[in-house]
Amino acid sequence: MEQLLAIWVERLSLEQPDGSTLRDTLALFDALDALCPFTEVVRLGLYVLPLRGPSRFLGGDDAVLRAVRQVVLDVAGAPPKLGVAEGLFCAELAAHCELVVPLGGSDAFRRAQPLDVLGRKDLTTTCQRLGLYTLGAFADLEPARVAERFNQHALMLHRVARGELAELEGQRDVRLARRLARLRGGDGRLEEQSGFFGQRGAADDRAEAAAHRVRRRLGPQAIVVASLRGGRSPEDRAALVPWGSPLANVRDTAPWPGQLAAPSPATTLAHPVPLQLRDGANRAVTLSARGALSGEPAHVLFSSPLCREVVWYAGPWPLVERWWSRRRRRAHLQLVLATGEALLAVAESSRWWLVGIYD
Amino acid sequence: MFAFSPSRPSPSPELLARLRPVSLAKSRTLPLGEPWRALVPGGGLRRGSTVAVEAPVGWGGLSLALSLVAEASAQGHWTAVVGVDDPGVVAIAELGVDLRRVLFVPRPRGAWAEAAADLLDGVDLVLVHPPSRTGHRAARRLMDRVRERGTVLIALSEPRAAWPLPVDLSFRVTRAEWVASTRLEARYLTVLVGGRGEAARGRERVVVVPNRRGRAEAT
Numbered sequence: 001m002e003q004l005l006a007i008w009v010e011r012l013s014l015e016q017p018d019g020s021t022l023r024d025t026l027a028l029f030d031a032l033d034a035l036c037p038f039t040e041v042v043r044l045g046l047y048v049l050p051l052r053g054p055s056r057f058l059g060g061d062d063a064v065l066r067a068v069r070q071v072v073l074d075v076a077g078a079p080p081k082l083g084v085a086e087g088l089f090c091a092e093l094a095a096h097c098e099l100v101v102p103l104g105g106s107d108a109f110r111r112a113q114p115l116d117v118l119g120r121k122d123l124t125t126t127c128q129r130l131g132l133y134t135l136g137a138f139a140d141l142e143p144a145r146v147a148e149r150f151n152q153h154a155l156m157l158h159r160v161a162r163g164e165l166a167e168l169e170g171q172r173d174v175r176l177a178r179r180l181a182r183l184r185g186g187d188g189r190l191e192e193q194s195g196f197f198g199q200r201g202a203a204d205d206r207a208e209a210a211a212h213r214v215r216r217r218l219g220p221q222a223i224v225v226a227s228l229r230g231g232r233s234p235e236d237r238a239a240l241v242p243w244g245s246p247l248a249n250v251r252d253t254a255p256w257p258g259q260l261a262a263p264s265p266a267t268t269l270a271h272p273v274p275l276q277l278r279d280g281a282n283r284a285v286t287l288s289a290r291g292a293l294s295g296e297p298a299h300v301l302f303s304s305p306l307c308r309e310v311v312w313y314a315g316p317w318p319l320v321e322r323w324w325s326r327r328r329r330r331a332h333l334q335l336v337l338a339t340g341e342a343l344l345a346v347a348e349s350s351r352w353w354l355v356g357i358y359d
Numbered sequence: 360m361f362a363f364s365p366s367r368p369s370p371s372p373e374l375l376a377r378l379r380p381v382s383l384a385k386s387r388t389l390p391l392g393e394p395w396r397a398l399v400p401g402g403g404l405r406r407g408s409t410v411a412v413e414a415p416v417g418w419g420g421l422s423l424a425l426s427l428v429a430e431a432s433a434q435g436h437w438t439a440v441v442g443v444d445d446p447g448v449v450a451i452a453e454l455g456v457d458l459r460r461v462l463f464v465p466r467p468r469g470a471w472a473e474a475a476a477d478l479l480d481g482v483d484l485v486l487v488h489p490p491s492r493t494g495h496r497a498a499r500r501l502m503d504r505v506r507e508r509g510t511v512l513i514a515l516s517e518p519r520a521a522w523p524l525p526v527d528l529s530f531r532v533t534r535a536e537w538v539a540s541t542r543l544e545a546r547y548l549t550v551l552v553g554g555r556g557e558a559a560r561g562r563e564r565v566v567v568v569p570n571r572r573g574r575a576e577a578t
Contacts, residue, residue, distance in 0.1 A: 206482075207460070208481075211481070213481075214462075243462060263545075266421045267446070336543070359419065
């Protein structure tokens, strides 16, 4: 999971009746946005940005922390609390403790937190009576045991505690992006971000209400929206983000040289499935450093018993990205099977993966 | 007929000119794009109707179902896609669907019918791919809800787990064939279009989904 820098500005967390809070929130957003274009306002007082990009640009995590602290002091006139961890839930906790959790350490950090960070009193007291004091102890309960005692909402908290969900329901203020856009008065980038619901009509309101219902029913990550971004392969060009996150609608349809041509696979696997390619003599087909195949693919093997005959293939089309790194050397291959299915496979780190199905 | 018979006073010509049906036929259907406009009776998807798309795995059922949605989506209608685990976003955009008005519920697990029912209240088209065989009761409940809300439900399934109830319009893929040169170019689908009313005659058509620009077209 990605390391996030959470920025907590106490002064902006409580809305003043004169509207100054929103104006200051917007001013600080603009200032932080100049530092990192992926900055999000999660809710009043809480900003978050991915650490890796700015860290490379400014020369290290400490440099980013220093720069952000200075920006907040200059614009908001108050020192922020900063924290770094993986996932929004952990990042906010880290900010409240003013900690930088090293990469890979977020699991342990989350498990050591007291139960009341989940914000549900009855759950905290019940668990404490059972001798469970930390998120880790709560996470170790079987989901079925939790379901017996509590409702659906607690099951979701349990998934947060286990690290299966990266954020709490209600941690984000989904309406904030729109309010800020309205304040800005029509143009600007934030407007476009919330443009998902820009120029609203009754139909958009109804869709939003329905999406809220599904989210309440299935959890904050259940409903997602899609957009296109730059990239060469279909799996790189797709951006799927949980509905309600302010960055949901960054559209990038600028031409991108070397894109895999249409048609694209109607199913693009979020988690590629390993597969093996065999030639006519049942030898493994591999990709050479120069991007050539060692033989003609005749069979595809998925998990051992599943073997399919290949009747046609095209490629490999190498993707030359970060050519200095051997591990990034990739090539795509289109396959048509005897069953009539067509697949998109990619070779990476000398293995083949199924990334798309022309379903 | 009776309203305008000579025994009754007929409305004044000015009034007649201003009379309109309660709802226009056009607002009761959602538009279909090429090639479906010419192949479906009425040239559109009637609101309140259920459409079944049936295809063996990997034979273009998903692309076909999405191509049915494309024109309505491009014209500003909202769509929800429930139970399609790993939507190919690029392909969906290529088919002409406007991604700004699509809500995805990729892995609803056991709650797909509830999620679909929730969304039926808020969007104009719901494309649902049940993860397992659909029971009679769940299907009946959803179809009733669709009729009541005036939405269109598109149910995508495989022949061995087909939608259990008769539907208003059905598309069954009976043959899928790729045309390829140095890359995959186009897929010719033989589709049996059937259903109720005018569609009941059932005709086999060959369409191209997707073509070399990723869109659906007639042959």
